Amino acid sequence: MTWPRPEYETVRELRGPLLVVDRVAGVGWDEFVGIRAASGEQRHGVVLDVDGDRAVVEVFEGTAGLAVAGTRVRFTGAPVRIPVGPDWLGRVCGGRGDPIDGGPPVLGDRTAAVGGYPINPVARDRPALPVLTGVSAIDAVATLVRGQKLPLFSVSGLPHLTLATQIAAQASAGGEPFCVVFAGLGLTHADAASVRDTLDERSAAAELVLLLNTADDPPLDRILTPRIALTVAEHLAFTGGRHVLVVMGDMTSYAEALREVSAARGEVPARRAYPGYLYSDLASLYERCGRIRGRPGSVTVLPFLTMPAGDITHPVPDLTGYITEGQIVLSPESHGRGVYPPIDPLSSLSRLMGHGAGPGRTRADHLDVAAQLLAALSRARRVSTLAELVGAAALSEVDRSYLDLEEAFERELVAQHPTQRRDLDDTLDRAWRVLLRLPRGELGMLPAALLDAHLGED
Template identity: 50%
Template structure:
């Protein structure tokens, strides 16, 4: 028997126009924000995309792959009826994955325990337990002077030329709970280079921490939209480990500046009215939707702790990215 709630795919012939990685499609019925899209072209491989804006007349689609050679008027555009989801489960521990969860370690894709939507909601403040337990990072300046507490969100502000991402990797290797409880680390690298990707994968494989670590590695050469998906995929994985399996999970995200710049790039392509320094006016809300997913639930056994790394553009602490990050996480 066919499920009544099964996703319904709809195919449209041709786009009204294109601008860089964006396609503008008219008269799309029941399009959903974040819906997966398949784009076909004559004699070309199928491309992936996602709905990034839904209007009464125009739907905007962000294409993941290069659009070189794609003729908008001749494209076959299929809205899959499904929003962004990711496979979650304990079998992801020890894996190196792309920013959208595709294997980078040569192993087959994970079957997982469930497939969950990545657009999770912040924790209800009424259900939060007051953070009180210590997580050791192995960095004396943090452990001794700015202690990381379980369920907390503690940003690390770095400047150009300083080893912010390397510090994040050190914390991934050395972090541990105070009393030996079940512990895991989810590392989301956002907008890193190919060289950094190889360094991280080889470094963690050679250490003993890989078996309790999940790596999500988004490279600078990957589509811009993937930089917005990577931290959400990582947080969804962490939440499943924490609240289903009772594991205390530390989520290290580096670099949030790359995430915010991707947000600005897509907003500019959509011709949105810019806010401070060209960033969209909703950036505060968007960053809060990430940071507020940290916490400890009352009566629960697991927890999600966040350690986002933020590079200061031009060493400016008043820049919108560190400024808003500080407001949200203080």
């Protein structure tokens, strides 16, 4: 490491992952810091807070083994920066961007600050056209749109990581230049190995950047990982002209790392002991996705998170819901019935679906079919409740057809093997077969011409 600026030997305190330095000058927040131990070992950190001539530094590698006496600190005068460019494609790295695939360090013609900035609303272009995930339950009724932020809500024990990895492995942008940046946060080593294996083919095709932060990594690594992922994605999209899907999570693990750092800094806690700035911190990540007017490419964000105790009002899913444009919700009941992916269509919503589906975007009948499916499933849910009270034998023939539709929807449309990719035509054709279990009079949200065509084919 080169030391372009004077060193400080005025370390006052070591507290958990934090190092406090006195009598500093010209130091700002988010500066990258070099730390040299008395033994000569070199570590790195970032400035978390500055109060007069005192700076608080978060040490990436932790402060274990450091001593107040003999530790020297140098502030670089610049934030944490990483090289950016297409050399990231096909690489597997740790949470801080250090290669773990046996290859050389990632290089680039230029560097960018990992802090980044949300896209200026004035420069934003409206999200348009779909990112097809190959998962029928999402593509049919909660279509992901380029430039959208659409979170995946789950609870512990459900296969959210399997689903997120499946989407990363098979998503596409209709033949246009496309790649995926996958940022795993707080993973077990077994889960990290599983993600690598599942995404190996996409990585070999140089269509993937894989960042793996494990549960035993320092908490600051977990805070940096999504920022590094988004910084890489922004350059691939807005300079390289690619449509980039950023899959990152578990965001609850990220928020817990933020809470740990906040507690070490002695900040006054807010709801559930999370820092009061949790909303703005999450927004600083999610709002970096989108499309920029006059520039190629797009950044689409699919964060996934677990809701502690299944509580959707928990601060992490609650605040995420305020920032993002819909949600995909996994259902413990569907999972209990052995359905994969256990997506609850009536709790799931893509608020921008109208910008990415329909005539000229996917298929002319897509939006009509989705609306009719959701209306029919809502009615089926009410009929199912009624059947529990009076018995299925007491239901009318039409009501029984709704129960048949609900079962067919789960069996023929939602149920899908984790390695199976369905194209949109297959998905919508399956949706039609499900809908045609109802009498024609119950399909009032579908245009007559469409019904005539499909009833004739049937």
